[in-house]
Amino acid sequence: MASLFLRRAGVSLLSLLLVSLVLFVLTRSIPDSPARIVLGDEATPADIAHFDADHGLDKPILVQYFRWVGGIVFHADLGKSFTTGLRMNDQVANTLPVTLELVMLAFVVSVVVSLALGTMSAVLRDTPLDYGARLIAVLGVSVPGFWLALVLILFFAVDRDWFPPGGVVPITDDVYEHLRSLVLPAFCLGIFYMAVLTRMTRSSLLDVLGQDFMRTARASGLSRPRVLMYALRNALVPVVTIAGMSFGHMFGWALIIEQVFNIDGLSHALLQAIQQRDYAMVQAVVMVFTVVFVVANLCADVVNASLNPRMAAAA
Numbered sequence: 001m002a003s004l005f006l007r008r009a010g011v012s013l014l015s016l017l018l019v020s021l022v023l024f025v026l027t028r029s030i031p032d033s034p035a036r037i038v039l040g041d042e043a044t045p046a047d048i049a050h051f052d053a054d055h056g057l058d059k060p061i062l063v064q065y066f067r068w069v070g071g072i073v074f075h076a077d078l079g080k081s082f083t084t085g086l087r088m089n090d091q092v093a094n095t096l097p098v099t100l101e102l103v104m105l106a107f108v109v110s111v112v113v114s115l116a117l118g119t120m121s122a123v124l125r126d127t128p129l130d131y132g133a134r135l136i137a138v139l140g141v142s143v144p145g146f147w148l149a150l151v152l153i154l155f156f157a158v159d160r161d162w163f164p165p166g167g168v169v170p171i172t173d174d175v176y177e178h179l180r181s182l183v184l185p186a187f188c189l190g191i192f193y194m195a196v197l198t199r200m201t202r203s204s205l206l207d208v209l210g211q212d213f214m215r216t217a218r219a220s221g222l223s224r225p226r227v228l229m230y231a232l233r234n235a236l237v238p239v240v241t242i243a244g245m246s247f248g249h250m251f252g253w254a255l256i257i258e259q260v261f262n263i264d265g266l267s268h269a270l271l272q273a274i275q276q277r278d279y280a281m282v283q284a285v286v287m288v289f290t291v292v293f294v295v296a297n298l299c300a301d302v303v304n305a306s307l308n309p310r311m312a313a314a315a
Helices: 002-028 034-039 045-054 061-075 088-123 128-142 145-158 175-209 212-219 224-260 266-275 279-307 309-314
Strands: none
Touching: 002 061, 002 279, 034 045, 088 128, 088 175, 088 224, 088 266, 088 279, 128 175, 145 175, 145 224, 175 224, 212 224, 224 266, 224 279, 266 279
16 A cells, blocks of 8 residues: 555656646746736836846746746745736635635535445436436536536526525625535536446446356345445445546636636636736646645545555555
8 A cells, every 4th residue: 555655646746747847838938928918018128127037037947947846845835926916825825715615515415426326326227216317417417517507597596596696605604605605506516527427336336246256245145235335345446536537627617617606716716817817826726726636636546545455466
């Protein structure tokens, strides 16, 4: 287990390094310089040169990159925006909790519901419940999340006033209203991944139940619940892998959901930064999302190793 974790951690660190390098080079490839955006079109070459010198933009790109990475590694400092002058650490601290709570709620509900539906669909194959679960999975994959969000806002918020149409009520103001304001965006964010995990759970469990060792276990007189537990332990390995990837992907899809529901989260801040050409904020947000994605997949590898010890032994 320890060797598997160390190897996966090393690959994760290398991935973070490569992503940070590509991200930094791409953001520095933007035609308009921050000086032109901040100072305006009437800025003289001398003004731009003075701005670049003050912010270190006159240095070679590798020097700028190592300064940025060094600030992150040694000081946990994501830098400061050239266009707004705000520190990225403060921006991330103010917006990340909102997005993280939304994604965690959508992820937990998606995993719990998909495991239940997928398991029942596999165990009760070719029954009305199986057909219903497969229909829900197909609809969840097929329906665009942003369209579903608009429909739900119209039906549940505008016509019936059951949920707020947008925004998130701070939990310090009212816990009930806070949770109520998260229901619709969390559902729209998680429905696609719930459908994917349901289909994956069903197909993986059916494949395991059809193996010879499962037939042997049933013939040996093991109870049906115990056989099912053994089957789930083997079937969950690909499901956990997809779940880890889905958790990271949710942060990207949250960009659309937060925009539709007018939620001031980190994904919404990324979209605003792109519109304002604030590439310091773009770098900070993308790096945070990359860290979340890498950590989620590292956790999935550890869980899979506990489910299937042969993976740890192979490492």
